[in-house]
Amino acid sequence: MYRPHILASAALLIACSGASDTDTTSPAVVTVADAPVAGQSMATDDAVAVETRTKAVLVYADWCGSCKVLDPKIKAVQAMGPIPGVDFVTLDYTDRDADSFYAQARDAGVETAVRTELDGTIKTGWLLLIDVDDARVLSKVTREDDTAQIATKIKDALAAS
Incomplete structure (x- = not known):
């Protein structure tokens, strides 16, 4: 029909x-x-x-206080409905294993952007909004952002990619 x-x-x-x-x-x-x-x-x-144009990459660890604040906000944004062109990815650093962390980033196609942004030190508690075409971080979401700000940053990153 x-x-x-x-x-x-x-x-x-x-x-x-x-x-x-x-x-x-x-x-x-x-x-x-x-x-x-x-x-x-x-x-x-x-x-x-x-087509995925932006990856929303959560740099996460179970023991991270910022992650515990940020994660439910991200889930609330995701619950609003799919955002066409955005792919959500979590890089888990719970075990503090840098090799495993960067392998996850490589598998997700964001290793270059993540390595550049973190500059040798893995810091958790961020949502990195990455342009998939030029492997650059367009914006960062932190625990300080509320749900509306997170949604706006994601949409702005998508528009910029």
Whole structure:
């Protein structure tokens, strides 16, 4: 069954992602050509993929007081709904193992940005907003930021990436 509200949502996600209907560089980006036409079926649980442009990287440890304050705020922002183009990642430094920490960063594709930002000293209790294309930290979220400020910083970082 054709559902115009789903098509409109897909078009909005495409517009927000900066993709055009001629973008062929990234297969993860949904284009207008992928949208259903009248008579085609599109289930309500079909996900619309959007290219990740910003990684929100939580530098975390179980023993970190700042992490205990920041983590619920980040979860509250995530509970507001998905932010197309943003991928949330946690780098766990609980065991104080730098090799494991940087291996996690490497696996997440953010090692260069994390190493540059931390400058040789792993400090926990940050949410680093990283541009995936140029591997730079666009902004930092701290325990001092409230939920609205965190959401704004994430959206601003996404717009800048």
